[in-house]
Amino acid sequence: MRNRYWTIALSLCIALTALAQKDPDSLRYAWHDRTKPDSLRLQALYNLIMEHVLYTDPDSAYVLAEIMYKEGVACSRIKAQSEAVNIQAMSRYMSGDPAQALELFQRTMAIRRSIGDSGGVAVAYYNMAMVHRDRGDLSQAMDCALNSLRKEESVGRKRNVAKSHNLIGVLYMTLEDNANALDSYQKSLAVCEQLGDSGQVAVALMNIAQLENLCDRNEQALVPMDRAMAIFQRKSNDRELAAANRTLGQILESLGRTDEALAAFERALGLQEKLGDVRGQARSLVNISSLFCSKGRYGPAKEKGLQALAYARKAEDMKGIQEAANCLYDADKALGLTAQALEMHELMMQMDDSLHSEENERGIMQAKYTYDLDKKEALANAEFERRQVATLLELERTRSQRMFILLAVLFIAAVSALLVNRYRLKRRLQVAQLRTRLARDLHDDIGSTLSSISILSNVVQRRAEAIGDVDTATSLEKISERSHRLMREMSDIVWSVDPGKDSMADLIGRMREFGVGVLEPKGIAFHFNAPENAVARDLSVDVKRNLYLIFKEAVNNAAKHAEARSVFAELAVDGRSIRVQIDDDGRGMQSDGRTTGPAGNGLRNMRERAIEIGAAFSTGVSEHGGASVAVVLPLA
Amino acid sequence: MTRVLLFEDNPDLVESIRELIGDTDDMRVVADFRNAQKAEQHVRHHLPDVVLMDIDMPVANGLEGLRAIRASGSEVLVLMFTVMDDNENVFQAICQGASGYLLKQAAPERILDAIRDATTGGAPMSPSIAKKVLTLFAQPFKKSEELQSLTAREHDVLSLLVRGHSYKMAAVQLEIGVETLRFHIKNIYAKLHVNSKSEAVIKALQNRVV
Numbered sequence: 001m002r003n004r005y006w007t008i009a010l011s012l013c014i015a016l017t018a019l020a021q022k023d024p025d026s027l028r029y030a031w032h033d034r035t036k037p038d039s040l041r042l043q044a045l046y047n048l049i050m051e052h053v054l055y056t057d058p059d060s061a062y063v064l065a066e067i068m069y070k071e072g073v074a075c076s077r078i079k080a081q082s083e084a085v086n087i088q089a090m091s092r093y094m095s096g097d098p099a100q101a102l103e104l105f106q107r108t109m110a111i112r113r114s115i116g117d118s119g120g121v122a123v124a125y126y127n128m129a130m131v132h133r134d135r136g137d138l139s140q141a142m143d144c145a146l147n148s149l150r151k152e153e154s155v156g157r158k159r160n161v162a163k164s165h166n167l168i169g170v171l172y173m174t175l176e177d178n179a180n181a182l183d184s185y186q187k188s189l190a191v192c193e194q195l196g197d198s199g200q201v202a203v204a205l206m207n208i209a210q211l212e213n214l215c216d217r218n219e220q221a222l223v224p225m226d227r228a229m230a231i232f233q234r235k236s237n238d239r240e241l242a243a244a245n246r247t248l249g250q251i252l253e254s255l256g257r258t259d260e261a262l263a264a265f266e267r268a269l270g271l272q273e274k275l276g277d278v279r280g281q282a283r284s285l286v287n288i289s290s291l292f293c294s295k296g297r298y299g300p301a302k303e304k305g306l307q308a309l310a311y312a313r314k315a316e317d318m319k320g321i322q323e324a325a326n327c328l329y330d331a332d333k334a335l336g337l338t339a340q341a342l343e344m345h346e347l348m349m350q351m352d353d354s355l356h357s358e359e360n361e362r363g364i365m366q367a368k369y370t371y372d373l374d375k376k377e378a379l380a381n382a383e384f385e386r387r388q389v390a391t392l393l394e395l396e397r398t399r400s401q402r403m404f405i406l407l408a409v410l411f412i413a414a415v416s417a418l419l420v421n422r423y424r425l426k427r428r429l430q431v432a433q434l435r436t437r438l439a440r441d442l443h444d445d446i447g448s449t450l451s452s453i454s455i456l457s458n459v460v461q462r463r464a465e466a467i468g469d470v471d472t473a474t475s476l477e478k479i480s481e482r483s484h485r486l487m488r489e490m491s492d493i494v495w496s497v498d499p500g501k502d503s504m505a506d507l508i509g510r511m512r513e514f515g516v517g518v519l520e521p522k523g524i525a526f527h528f529n530a531p532e533n534a535v536a537r538d539l540s541v542d543v544k545r546n547l548y549l550i551f552k553e554a555v556n557n558a559a560k561h562a563e564a565r566s567v568f569a570e571l572a573v574d575g576r577s578i579r580v581q582i583d584d585d586g587r588g589m590q591s592d593g594r595t596t597g598p599a600g601n602g603l604r605n606m607r608e609r610a611i612e613i614g615a616a617f618s619t620g621v622s623e624h625g626g627a628s629v630a631v632v633l634p635l636a
Numbered sequence: 637m638t639r640v641l642l643f644e645d646n647p648d649l650v651e652s653i654r655e656l657i658g659d660t661d662d663m664r665v666v667a668d669f670r671n672a673q674k675a676e677q678h679v680r681h682h683l684p685d686v687v688l689m690d691i692d693m694p695v696a697n698g699l700e701g702l703r704a705i706r707a708s709g710s711e712v713l714v715l716m717f718t719v720m721d722d723n724e725n726v727f728q729a730i731c732q733g734a735s736g737y738l739l740k741q742a743a744p745e746r747i748l749d750a751i752r753d754a755t756t757g758g759a760p761m762s763p764s765i766a767k768k769v770l771t772l773f774a775q776p777f778k779k780s781e782e783l784q785s786l787t788a789r790e791h792d793v794l795s796l797l798v799r800g801h802s803y804k805m806a807a808v809q810l811e812i813g814v815e816t817l818r819f820h821i822k823n824i825y826a827k828l829h830v831n832s833k834s835e836a837v838i839k840a841l842q843n844r845v846v
Contacts (some may be wrong), residue, residue, distance in 0.1 A: 440720070444692050447719040448646035451740040455652040458744035459659055480744070487741035489722060509763050512800030520802055 017353060022480070024052045025540070028160050038075040042068065046080070049087055051635075057576055060634035065091070065616055071523055082111040090543035091125070094424040098131050107289075122151030122160065129167060133174075142171050160304065162191040162200055166530040169207060178215050185211060202240065210247060218254045225251060242271035242280060249287055262291055282311035282320040289327040291414035293334075302331040429536070432497070432541075439494045454483040457523050496545040504537045507544055508571060515569060518559050531573060545579055546609040550617075553602050554582040554629045562586030564626055581630040583622030606631075641684035642668040643675065643701060644717065645693040649740070656744055663751065670694075672701025676708035686751055687714045688738070691725050699725055699732065703751055706710070706733040713754050727768045733827050736760055751830035758818055759825050769824060786827065793820045 030044035031034060034346035045068050053063040065087040089104030105128045112120035125148035132141035149164035172181035176500035189204035205228035225248050232241040249264035260533035263371075265287045272280035285308035292301035305328040312320030325347040332341035338544045340407040387461035493509065495501055509532045551569070558567045564586030603619065606629065610617035617632035622628035640657060642665055644650050650668050657663045666682045668674075671693040679687065689704070690699035702714055716729045716737040726737050736759040738750045750760065761769075773786050787793070789810075796806040808815045 126676075227825065444719045447648070447740055448644075448649045452648040452652035453748070454645070455656050455744045457654070459655045462659065484741065484743060491741060509798070513763060516800065516802045516805065518821045520804065 015187065022046055026421075027052070028540065029149070029428075038071075038077060042071060042075070042077060042080045045071070046083055046087075054087060054091060057634065058094040060576065062088050062091040063616060063634060064614060069126070069612070072410050072573060076117050077494075078111060079117070079120075082108050082115075085111065086124070086127075093131060098164050099133055102128060117404045118151050119155045122155065122164075122381065123483050124149050124155075125151060126160075126164065129171075133171065137176055138171060139567075141170070142175075157199070158191050158195050159197065160600075162188045162197075162204070165191065166207065169211075172420060173211065173214075178211060183212055184210065190341070193410070193479065194564075198235065202228045205231075206244060208246065209251065211252060213247070213251050216254070218251050219250045222255075234582055236611065237316060238271050238275055239277070242268045242277070242284075245271070246284060249291075253287075253291060258291060258295060262288065265291065270577050279315035279317045279320065282308050282315055282317055285311065285523070286320065286323045286327060289324070289331070293327060293330045294434045296334075298331045298334045302328060304337065305331055318351050318354050322355065325351065417451060436494070436498050437499075439497055443490050443494045447490060450483045450487045450490075454480045492548070496548065497541055502541070502544060504531075504539065504573065507548060510548060511569070511571070514548075514552060517569055518555055522559055524559060524564060524568070527566065528569045530571040537573070543613050545615045546615075546634070547578070547631065550606045550631055551580060551582065552627075553606050557602050557629075558582065558584040558586065558627070562588075562626055566624070568622070568624065574636070577635055578633045579630065581626055581628065584626040585622070585624035585627035588621060588626050589592050638663040638686060639666045639682070639684040640664065640751065641666055641678065641682055641687045643670075643672050643688065643693065644668065644690040644700065645670050647689075653747075653762060656747065657751075660748060663748070672698060672704070675701035676703075676704045676710065679705055679712055680697065684712060686754055687712055688707070688717045688751075689714055689734075690753040691729070692718075693807070697725075698747050699766065701727055702729055702732055702734055714755055715750065726763045727765055730765070731772075733829055737765075757822060759821050760820050761794075761797055761821050763798050763800050763826070769828065770798060771846045772828075786824065790820050790827075791825050794824070 026045045027048040028039060031041050031048065033041065045064070049061050049064050049068070053064060054254050065084045068087070069081055069084035072078070072084055073609045079215060083110045085104055089101045092098075092104060093101035105124050109124040109128075110120050112124060125144045128146060129141045129144035132138070132144060140185055145164060145168045149168065150162065152160040152164055164183045169181045169184035169188065172178070172184060185204055185207045188521060189208065192200040192204050205224040208226065209221045209225040212218065212224075225244070229241070229244050232244055245264045245268035249261045249268065249434065251616065252258075252261035252264060265284055269281060269284040269288070285304050289301045289304035289308055292298070294305060305324055308324035309321060310327065312324050323346045328347065329341050330342035332338070457476045457479040461473050461480060463471040464470075464476060482566035486528050495506075511529070515526045555567065555569070558564050566585050568583045570579070570581045572581075607617045610631050610633075613633060615631050618630050618632075620630075637766045640663055642650060642653060644653070647768060654665050654668070657665050666684055667678065668676060672689065675689075675696070687702055689698045698716055698718075702716070705712065705714060713735045714733070716725055716726055716734050718737060719740050726734075729736070736750070738747060738752050738760075742750070750758075753759075770791075791807060792810055796809055801809065803817055804813055807817045808818070
């Protein structure tokens with residue numbers, strides 16, 4: 001009873017708090033907002049990477065994690081450092097580089113050990129066990145899994161203890177040590193029962209049932225199977241119920257209770273139909289067809305087999321196709337339809353080949369699927385843990401009435417968090433608009449006076465030139481030029497904070513104007529390749545400003561230091577990143593790679609600006625012989 | 637001798653413009669005012685060839701001054717003098733009859749050139765202004781109104797200017813001379829003036845569509 005209210009309260013909280021800060025832009029904003037405390041900023045960056053980058057673009061996640069790591073070092077936050085390295089490990093794993101992933105998991109573990117975070121060490125062990133298992137290093141996997149178990153027991157996190165036992169059970173099964181596998185599953189079951197987590201209990205029961213079935217101890221399989229079914233029935237979890245019915249059918253079939261087996265398979269089929277699970281339906285039909293074959297009813301076997309084949313094809317399930325073909329082969333042979341039987345045999349062979357070549361792909365795909373499920377579980381886990389510890393202590397002493405009040409209060413808190421967030425965003429917009437207005441007013445005043453300085457010094461300069469006073473003329477020209485430059489920079493500032501000018505098209509237009517304005521008077525050809533119909537994308541103030549400043553610096557360098565005849569600039573956007581590149585055909589950068597002097601300072605500035613917005617910065621030699629500068633900003 | 641009338645509220649700037657123009661042989665500042673109150677009277681009194689009109693001034697700003705001048709029937713050249721050219725007011729001013737605009741951040745030589753240009757019929761066009769022109773002409777006009785829409789060539793010119801090309805680069809792209817380009821821009825201005833009186837355009841400006 002208590003558990004039911006628990007799960008309602010928790011799922012509501014998870015859903016609402018997840019809503020409150022889900023969108024990548026507010027996370028980005030929070031990360032860049034230096035007035036916030038470091039812990040909050042790092043948490044925002046972590047959430048951004050985990051929820052919006054890692055599973056779609058692991059390589060970018062790696063880069064972002066690097067930045068998170070550096071920030072963690074700068075703020076002396078060791079936990080953040082370990083989380084960052086963890087993300088990098090996961091990203092490498094998803095990119096198909098398990099060796100690197102293992103190394104990085106080791107690093108994470110070392111960091112966590114150094115701060116005495118046993119729980120974190122346990123999780124690192126668990127992850128490493130999974131990686132080892134996928135690579136087929138079963139003994140290493142077992143070591144890590146056992147270590148994980150020990151750590152979790154020492155920390156007392158029962159849920160993870162159950163998971164570790166479960167993993168160990170799976171590993172024993174793969175090693176074909178069924179006795180130990182059963183033992184581990186039963187331990188997992190015991191812990192789950194202690195926790196009162198019926199979902200996990202059912203999973204453990206199913207594992208045991210399947211194992212007993214595998215060992216041909218089918219009578220023993222029935223007991224846990226029935227219990228698991230009862231739980232799924234109660235929770236009305238159709239998907240699990242369908243899978244359970246299929247397993248039950250297989251157990252009953254092994255026991256020779258064919259009528260009951262058929263009933264179970266049909267129940268599974270019915271549920272899968274309701275769910276629209278085409279793949280599942282194919283597999284259930286295979287079960288039924290195979291059952292008919294074994295009873296000698298080849299006519300109905302063929303009918304069901306053809307249905308199975310059709311569904312399996314629709315779901316593009318190659319194993320399913322193979323199994324269906326197998327049933328049809330048996331049926332056709334028995335019915336004397338040898339030509340068709342041969343056809344089915346061919347099909348089976350074909351599928352065999354495809355399945356083998358698919359094995360390599362599947363390794364990574366499986367890992368991805370596992371991680372997708374684990375990710376959802378992990379997020380739910382984290383929430384669960386935090387709240388459970390806090391509220392479990394309190395509620396231990398209260399009754400169900402108080403639980404209702406708590407539910408209401410948490411609900412209101414979550415809703416108000418949502419509203420406060422929205423209000424905050426509105427305020428931010430207002431502030432941004434006020435800022436722009438102030439900037440413009442200031443700009444007008446200062447700009448006018450600067451203009452007058454520029455003009456006056458120009459006037460005096462010409463008078464000095466007229467009487468041949470070259471020195472005075474030169475100094476005055478400098479004054480005029482500098483105040484002129486200040487005016488342009490002010491104009492840039494007002495542009496960069498103007499919220500109405502945050503589109504990609506605005507940035508491209510201004511870049512082109514600048515390039516033309518600087519290079520054309522010097523007789524340098526300017527080629528700017530940018531998308532005609534720019535992707536309708538809004539840029540944040542930081543990104544807009546920094547990209548523009550890097551561009552300006554690069555173009556100025558080409559104009560002043562490079563002795564170039566042409567400058568080739570490019571801005572490219574694909575779904576994953578923005579790339580800005582500036583090449584020239586001048587004399588190139590000094591190869592001693594200095595970081596001092598005017599050119600060196602400029603490079604350092606550009607690099608820092610790139611880091612500020614989380615972009616990658618690189619320099620090199622352009623294909624035209626001169627310098628090349630590139631900025632790549634990953635898009636979340 | 638070109639007679640220049642100056643409306644500007646920043647005293648530093650007024651002083652330096654006077655110096656700048658005073659040093660030339662072909663231009664003279666005949667008077668300056670801190671705001672555009674009674675602008676049409678001043679124009680009638682001093683009979684200038686060119687008016688330099690700041691946009692942001694207290695009491696009566698540049699737009700009001702321009703309106704007053706045009707309303708009094710004067711066809712004198714009015715150049716809006718402004719810090720930023722993507723100010724919405726600049727575009728409005730052009731629609732209401734300004735002959736062009738001038739940036740305060742322009743180099744001093746440019747300022748003198750712009751004044752001379754205006755007297756010989758030239759007109760500037762920056763990317764943001766070009767964009768606004770295109771948007772304005774894309775509005776659906778009622779059939780009953782006789783409005784001049786843009787020619788294909790004028791459209792091409794604006795499209796290139798919108799994307800930041802300079803006059804020289806745009807002319808090269810369109811395979812015409814820079815003078816021809818300037819000619820097109822002048823025509824565009826003229827059409828803006830004419831069309832600006834139409835209901836559709838007034839509505840577009842009011843509703844901040846442009």
